[in-house]
Amino acid sequence: MYKENTDINNFIEEPQISLDFEAKRDVQPIQETYKVVSLFSGCGGLDLGFCGNFVFKERYYNKNKFEIVFSNDIDPAAEYVYNSNYEFFNHKLSCNDIKNIDVNLIPQFDVLLAGFPCQPFSNAGLRKGINDERGSLFEECEKILLHAVQSDHKPKAFIFENVKGIMSSKMADGTSIPDEIVKRTEKLGFKTSYKLLKTSNYGVPSNRHRLIIVGIREDFGYFDYNLLDNIVANYNLPNETSNPYELYLGSAICDIPINAPQSNDYWKYSPGGQYMVDKIGPCIDGKDALEKFKAKTPLSKISPTISKGKSWKSMNPDDMSERFRKIWDNPKKYHAPNFYRRFALGEINGTITASAQPENCGITHPFENRRFTIREIARIQSFPDDFQFPYKSIAHAYKVIGNAVPPVFAWVIAQALTKHLENE
Incomplete structure (x- = not known):
């Protein structure tokens, strides 16, 4: 691994604990899977949660019924991390500007994941919103969904993730960005809804607020967000309310x-x-x-x-x-x-x-x-x-982790989506 020289000092004495990571992983494949296309994938937090089959804090998060068939991000630092963790994804990320990708080359998929850039809507940024060229990148997701809908294999669902600030960002006519996404995707035949969630309620040791937009193919009905809480309860995951x-x-x-x-x-x-x-x-x-x-x-x-x-x-x-x-x-x-x-x-x-x-x-x-x-x-x-x-550059490592969707949070969403699609 190539990295710059860093002056490492004053760090905490490390606990003398070692894990046999490979022994903890389930290598048995799940036969029936949903094909996933992942856009703005970053270093793979959302993808990892949907794949499952990982250990966090001695708790095993089992393999999910999702298979990543295509992932993309424009950031070489994210590509470097994602592709260095091939064993988690069994798939490599393509580093390219989403605007340059021919939609005809994207494989058929059942689920679209997209955490389009949050900086235009973030309180930590300049809040340019839709006026930032990155603020309209959800339209690239719309384009890919439209192409898929017009094919013989209409997707079952999509999941979009973004910061809380997107809720107050407006289109030119005053419509909020989330409401605009609802309007456009419902025209494509999806039942679309959104909810602001805090990751610490779903097993993540961080008070991180994220807006989750879920579109479900209309014959499956609107997504039931209560399923997320059911997953937390069923697996006894830590949360702020009962076991923090x-x-x-x-x-x-x-x-x-x-x-x-x-x-x-x-x-x-x-x-x-x-x-x-x-x-x-x-x-x-x-x-x-x-x-x-x-x-x-x-x-x-x-x-x-x-x-x-x-x-x-x-x-x-x-x-x-x-x-x-x-x-x-x-x-x-x-x-x-x-x-x-x-x-x-x-x-x-x-x-x-x-x-x-x-x-x-x-x-x-x-x-x-x-x-x-x-x-x-x-x-x-x-x-x-x-x-x-x-x-x-060590700053790149902090950037890709900070940009990531927490994998445990994503795993809960994946579990809930599976239950919804399979009418459990």
Whole structure:
């Protein structure tokens, strides 16, 4: 694996745990499968969930009835990661601009997956929405659906995924983007609906909000989103409501195997970012508390401060730059932003953004003054420990993980979709 030289220091001592990853995988094929075309696939989080057959936090997520027959993304960094994990997909990603792909060359499919670019709609971006050329890329999905509908093999379903911000993005006539997608795809013969979901309710140790748009071929009826909750209950998956312990940051990162790829690699902060993190200081509970999570000690027996996180507001105002001091002095004017969020071991971590900047997301380790390692954010995103993130620039690894759909969340969606299509 080619990667740049990185100064690796100050990382947490790794737990002495090793897993025989291959022994945990089911190699038996499922005979009846749904063919899947995946667009804007990124490093494969959504695809992995639909394939299934992986282990996350010692829990096996069984093989699903979906087979990826075509996947595409324009990002070479995503291609590098996706194709380095061939054993999960049994398929390689094509790196190309979706606009340059001849629809006649896309195989017949039963299900279309697409996480078209979220930056035009994201609160962490410039929010140009439909005015950003990437904001209209859902029309490429529409084009491929139209071509498939007009063939002899009409797809059974599609799943689109995007950020919460897309709900307030408008077309030129004022229609919201999700409502426009509903209108257009229902003309193609799909029953289309959408719902804003939080991944921590579906087995993922991250409070990540995502809009899921599901279109079902009209003879199957509208998708029942209650099926997602049924899957969580049937498999006893951790969730905020009934059993959140496995979702806490301490539980997520306490037992990363020593042989997990990229377990020690982390991206150093800029001098200014490092200054802020140092001045904010670590959360109260540190290494000893992390060991208690490893031992599965009940949260009530760890510490009353285990859920007390930090941010720039924890700094001494005298240590702040002029910019931050202005915000500190007039929080109402600036809507009291919570920059440099540092989640504690007893909290559920927030969204990890593609930029992985400490000012915009909770990317800082709770008691080591550094970014999370690549492996730690992979855990927060629910990737299995044997899923590799090779990189040529370490920023690229953070980007593709931050852009990904959490695989466990995708697995729940895949299970629910199967039940809906098979009328269970």
